Amino acid sequence: MALSQLLYSMENKRILETASLTSEKELEDILCENIDLLDPNWLVIGRQVITKNGKVLDLLCIDRGYKLIVLELKKDLTPREVTAQVIEYASYVSEMEQDDIGRAYQNYIEKNPNISKNLNEAFRNKFGIELDESQIDMVPKMVIVAAKMDDGTEHIIRYLRQTYDVDINILFFQIFRYGNERIMSRVWFEENVEVDTKPEYSAKWNREYYVSFGEEDTRVWSDACKYGFISAGGGKWYTQTLKMLHAGDRIWVNIPHVGYVGVGIVQADAQQASEAGWEFDGVYTNMKDMDLKGSYFHHEDDLELAEFVVPIKWIQTFPVKNAVKEMGFFGNQNTVCRPVTEKWDFTVSRLKQLWQIKDSCYEI
Incomplete structure (x- = not known):
């Protein structure tokens, strides 16, 4: 017809x-x-x-x-x-x-x-x-x-x-x-397949946060592993989603084009790197006093471009060479997001299996 x-x-x-x-x-x-x-x-x-x-x-x-x-x-x-x-x-x-x-x-x-x-x-x-x-x-x-x-x-x-x-x-x-x-x-001729034939995934958010860690010369994953943090900078688009994270939230960290490298629990809200500090090895330490490979203190007087960090207590981390990347894994350009998709549920379930993470989520 x-x-x-x-x-x-x-x-x-x-x-x-x-x-x-x-x-x-x-x-x-x-x-x-x-x-x-x-x-x-x-x-x-x-x-x-x-x-x-x-x-x-x-x-x-x-x-x-x-x-x-x-x-x-x-x-x-x-x-x-x-x-x-x-x-x-x-x-x-x-x-x-x-x-x-x-x-x-x-x-x-x-x-x-x-x-x-x-x-x-x-x-x-x-x-x-x-x-x-x-x-x-x-x-x-x-x-x-x-x-x-x-x-x-x-x-x-x-x-x-x-x-x-x-x-x-x-x-x-x-x-x-x-x-x-x-x-x-x-x-x-007909509404798009995603709308009619394949209904939108209706499951609730699994309360697991996705984090994209954009490793580069100024941001180094080994620093994040050693001192316990994630970070983003260079523009509001990259840093504003860090505000979604609060103490007790669990994150799964993906390095774009590389794979998943860690899972951990948020310890505090986002802070500007130049003013940040948290407990490390039992002692409160300013980030500026840490022995870092990356450069996190750029644009200190410009909140739009400055680097922001979120302290993390790691459950597990892995070096870049051991990153996990499999067909069907979730990926996203946002620094932090709360996905509600089958792909994200699959990704978290698979990483739990590979890394032997307990389902009682926030148990370390």
């Missing part, structure tokens, strides 16, 4: 006449310039992307949750073969490496000089968060954009979605004429 669209001018009291696109290239141009027409949470990262078998997919996007999206565009009635076509493209995208994605974006910007020259910058400008390449979901969503589609194709796609939870959808568009203007409307 094809979805029929109609526009009505309330002032002129008439139905707008339909119009058409000149080519699929015109449709492609429109969506590259205005991908928000399809979804405001998408960013175009490739156009006319050549797959390993030499075929060309129309558009490749990524959403703010690091999910790739393959788009196949048809300006008129779409043959049922397009379903197999978009699945084939998705299979090749799933085999891409990160450098393949980088090359696709570079090829895209060569013909679009007005967009960001760097994919990480484009992602940050679009969504206000950093792109974590390690979290990119390489199993893409599939979207067919078409004016019409035969009943057989719609039946196949509904069957794949509802029976096997395949992330495939159709976006129908229609062009109308209003005076000298052409107007585009669009409607999804």
